[in-house]
């Protein structure tokens with residue numbers, strides 16, 4: 542890694558690597574096995590887990606080979622990732638993870654007033670004007686895109702359970718997915734995918750792992766989140782789903798009055814001054830593209846090309862960061878001044894996924910000799926993928942081996 546001060550007066554730093562730390566996980570091969578065996582063993586499926594290791598290995602391989610995917614969803618990994626913004630632009634194309642039905646009511650909170658609600662489907666339509674047919678008007682037409690982009694949601698400090706307020710960073714469409722409906726004794730309803738994380742008195746749990754009588758944390762206009770027992774859980778069809786990304790430090794919001802997590806959380810350039818850390822290619826990064834479009838390869842290039850590229854990038858970064866600081870010093874808002882910063886700036890985020898979505902990500906964002914369908918990812922996102930893969934391989938060795946043995950195609 543290169544991590545050294547620039548030769549300019551600005552305190553700019555340059556890096557040629559990425560950070561990927563597995564910070565939280567509930568993921569093992571046995572999660573796949575119990576989910577698969579419930580089909581045939583019902584309530585005895587847990588007893589089956591340790592009976593026959595060879596059979597377990599064979600079952601995981603069979604599920605992977607025949608692309609029975611859902612048993613690989615009952616697990617969770619949260620990674621802290623620090624990488625250049627251009628990596629995150631690619632990363633966030635993956636709509637993996639956790640999703641809510643379009644009619645889910647999100648609790649918004651203004652700076653002065655109390656909470657009010659709007660469906661996540663409406664938020665998405667307002668957040669992305671032009672994406673939707675104008676006849677498809679939101680059911681509650683309060684404000685337009687500008688006002689929704691200023692909206693904040695009610696969230697909770699996970700230690701004190703006190704209500705807080707945080708900005709919406711993005712509203713995403715996550716694809717058509719099977720849903721479950723959770724209804725609490727207090728009358729709250731959440732319709733979400735089985736892998737959406739819900740806050741309980743014991744911490745974060747996947748919605749699909751919860752049972753009747755388990756408590757979930759709920760909130761309303763009161764200053765504290767409170768537990769509310771589940772009265773019913775049922776499958777609830779398939780439909781388009783959505784998710785929110787909210788600014789930290791609390792990575793949650795209220796959906797249907799129940800505290801849920803969001804799947805991506807990136808640091809905010811509106812709420813904090815962005816730090817001057819920028820990407821430069823390391824000596825091993827192949828810099829030169831050879832061949833025609835659709836059939837090319839990367840080669841190293843000469844030492845001069847590397848030196849010139851790094852020098853040009855460092856100079857440009859230092860200039861744009863100086864302009865950013867000048868604007869801040871002149872009283873310009875951070876959210877405006879950041880427009881001058883390039884995509885080589887480092888950002889950081891938490892990304893949560895399950896093994897199935899991680900396998901899909903790895904199939905596209907890494908190159909591997911065992912891949913039956915080769916992909917040609919940009920090297921920098923591949924560096925992130927390689928580190929996620931190494932952490933996951935330790936947690937789920939049988940699943941990992943089956944993924945490789947079956948051509949690295951996600952089930």
Ligand SMILES: Cc1cc2nc3c(=O)[nH]c(=O)nc-3n(C[C@H](O)[C@H](O)[C@H](O)COP(=O)(O)OP(=O)(O)OC[C@H]3O[C@@H](n4cnc5c(N)ncnc54)[C@H](O)[C@@H]3O)c2cc1C
Pocket residue numbers: 634635636637715716717898901905906916917918919
């Ligand atoms: C090498 C490479 C080059 C690329 N180049 C470009 C480019 O030039 N321009 C560009 O815009 N993008 C580009 N992409 C991004 C690419 O088009 C995908 O958006 C990205 O890889 C996410 O893949 P995904 O949609 O399969 O993954 P995810 O969003 O993680 O989805 C996983 C799977 O779920 C299913 N799914 C998810 N959402 C839906 C939905 N709404 N409807 C139906 N099924 C759904 C699909 O089966 C999908 O494969 C590139 C990607 C790669 C790997």
